[in-house]
Amino acid sequence: MALVITVGVLVAGLLFLYLWQGAVLSGLRAQRAQILLELEEVERVRLDLAYQVDRAYSLDEIALRARALGMVPFDEERTRYLVLEGGSH
Amino acid sequence: MVGRLVQLQVVEHHHWATVAQQIQEDVIEIPAQRGPIYDRNGVPLAYDVPAYEIALDGYLLTKPELLISLLVRELGMSAAEAKDKVYRTAYFTWLARGVDYEVGQRIRAQAESLGIKGLLFFDSWKRAYPQGPLALAVLGVVGVDGNGLAGMELLFDEELSGRPRRIRLLRGPGGQIYDLWDEDPGAAGKPLHLTLDARVQWICEREVARGLGTYPGAERGFALVMDPGTGEVLALAHGPAVDPARPDPALLHPWSVTHVFEPGSVFKALVGLAAFDQGVITPEETFSGDSPILVQGVAVKNARGKSYGTITFRRAMAQSVNTVLVQVAQRMGIARTHAYLARMGFGEKTGIELPGEVNGILNPPEKWTELDLAVTSFGQGIAVTGIQLGAAFSALANGGTLLRPRLLPGPAEVRGQIASPDACRTMREVLRYAVNPDPNGDPSLGTAADVPGFGVAGKTGTAEMALPGRGYVADHVTTGMASFFPWDDPQYMVLVVYQTSTNPEFWSGSTAVPSVGEIVRGMAQLGIVRPYAPTTALGRSG
Numbered sequence: 001m002a003l004v005i006t007v008g009v010l011v012a013g014l015l016f017l018y019l020w021q022g023a024v025l026s027g028l029r030a031q032r033a034q035i036l037l038e039l040e041e042v043e044r045v046r047l048d049l050a051y052q053v054d055r056a057y058s059l060d061e062i063a064l065r066a067r068a069l070g071m072v073p074f075d076e077e078r079t080r081y082l083v084l085e086g087g088s089h
Numbered sequence: 090m091v092g093r094l095v096q097l098q099v100v101e102h103h104h105w106a107t108v109a110q111q112i113q114e115d116v117i118e119i120p121a122q123r124g125p126i127y128d129r130n131g132v133p134l135a136y137d138v139p140a141y142e143i144a145l146d147g148y149l150l151t152k153p154e155l156l157i158s159l160l161v162r163e164l165g166m167s168a169a170e171a172k173d174k175v176y177r178t179a180y181f182t183w184l185a186r187g188v189d190y191e192v193g194q195r196i197r198a199q200a201e202s203l204g205i206k207g208l209l210f211f212d213s214w215k216r217a218y219p220q221g222p223l224a225l226a227v228l229g230v231v232g233v234d235g236n237g238l239a240g241m242e243l244l245f246d247e248e249l250s251g252r253p254r255r256i257r258l259l260r261g262p263g264g265q266i267y268d269l270w271d272e273d274p275g276a277a278g279k280p281l282h283l284t285l286d287a288r289v290q291w292i293c294e295r296e297v298a299r300g301l302g303t304y305p306g307a308e309r310g311f312a313l314v315m316d317p318g319t320g321e322v323l324a325l326a327h328g329p330a331v332d333p334a335r336p337d338p339a340l341l342h343p344w345s346v347t348h349v350f351e352p353g354s355v356f357k358a359l360v361g362l363a364a365f366d367q368g369v370i371t372p373e374e375t376f377s378g379d380s381p382i383l384v385q386g387v388a389v390k391n392a393r394g395k396s397y398g399t400i401t402f403r404r405a406m407a408q409s410v411n412t413v414l415v416q417v418a419q420r421m422g423i424a425r426t427h428a429y430l431a432r433m434g435f436g437e438k439t440g441i442e443l444p445g446e447v448n449g450i451l452n453p454p455e456k457w458t459e460l461d462l463a464v465t466s467f468g469q470g471i472a473v474t475g476i477q478l479g480a481a482f483s484a485l486a487n488g489g490t491l492l493r494p495r496l497l498p499g500p501a502e503v504r505g506q507i508a509s510p511d512a513c514r515t516m517r518e519v520l521r522y523a524v525n526p527d528p529n530g531d532p533s534l535g536t537a538a539d540v541p542g543f544g545v546a547g548k549t550g551t552a553e554m555a556l557p558g559r560g561y562v563a564d565h566v567t568t569g570m571a572s573f574f575p576w577d578d579p580q581y582m583v584l585v586v587y588q589t590s591t592n593p594e595f596w597s598g599s600t601a602v603p604s605v606g607e608i609v610r611g612m613a614q615l616g617i618v619r620p621y622a623p624t625t626a627l628g629r630s631g
Contacts, residue, residue: 029268033258036269044139044212048190051138054219059291061221074614 121251124278141193306592353552542620547572
């Protein structure tokens, strides 16, 4: 009888361990899945931000901002060149 | 109970496992990210950015009036359009596709806070152009389903398109996700690296836009910059520009490749090159520049009917004297002139990587009359594409080797030798004179293209257009200038062409020529080119 009870407790213990570990693994998998989804979202945010940075660095935008700051396109008539003695460049 | 257990677990195992899988598992497909397109320096010209596709399940919808005002506010829809979509009785209605990521996020957040139900959000991609409309006529566009519709996007659609990613989800009874894994990792589209230089392209587009806005009657134009040593296209700008948000299909065809025009006097440089190569003329040889001369009973005139008396070939090129080129072509004869033009690539596609390229029109020599020969000598009676003209001038610039113009990097592809290096050099010197003539002599038509220190050489051209049933029409004009610099060792070939259908006083000297100068100046301002050291007295202009 004691042997049966011992075996029963052992089996129940093992079963509990199995179920407990299974539950932990399932929980971890769910967490991992959630993190992966968040990672996907973060990656999409990163790509969107990268686009905004690229757009801000485009020549069109730079020219627009330069004009807003009061800069004007190059005007040859308002430009004076320095002639360097002995140099051709 | 044991019997039922055996029935469910053993006998009907497969059936119930399938049912469970259908309930618990879900497959979602994420569209492939289309391959990016870069310029020669790695500057991104087009790539995919995250976006949303938003749909509506009409049977789950709550608070439709709030949704209508949300759509009007965030998507700029008209109230009538929003009402039509929202009150449609259907399980599935597209509300908007290709919605910007930030806008989609805002709509999702507001829908949640307002308690609007029934909206379906799908992750997708949207083609974005970080440089704005730069080179859009060359790049082309993609449709809402991500397929290339024009330009490089169409031609390289297979390479740019990737394989969608399939993700399998394991869901709980409440819909919560317990696990996920890639059923098919998919593959992003392959990147495309072009020979274009975004800076040169920007300069050219800016100049074409300026030209169209400044030159009276100018309706469309293009600017082409090539590396004559490799055939690489550094810039191919078309105007009017394409709006990436609402691309006009008519503007998405790079007309420098898909349409033909009569090149006008620009062509004189190529006929003259053939004559130098055959040794039938020299730059200092004199001709009669009187106008008109009769060819098969038809009076062939100079521009504005002007006569020049006795004039050297060099000055005739600088003044663009038609009647002198007629005499040069007559010395060459039909067979030889035609053979040279065919060798220069006219009448056949160049093979540039753009869809819709046309052959141009070069009639067979047996159909040519003496009059055809005469008018072809100054670029009428022949139809060319801009890219053909650019390739031929690049050959003149590089010593006579005709290369395939390319938009993808790779080794130069030789198509043939159009003339000897000596003949090319002689013509380059003549064309330098056409831009920077003797200061004590008559002004030249090309001087507005001269930029001190850069040794620009080139040929101008103004040609009336022939319309079906109307012949040549005075106010339909093509102007152009084909040029290269520095003249003695050209690194860049620049071709600019404009067209009008309203201005009979549309001349290359006041349109294409200054645009060439502005493009060279712009390249210098951005530090792409630097002044060249003089190698001969002609090479130094300032």
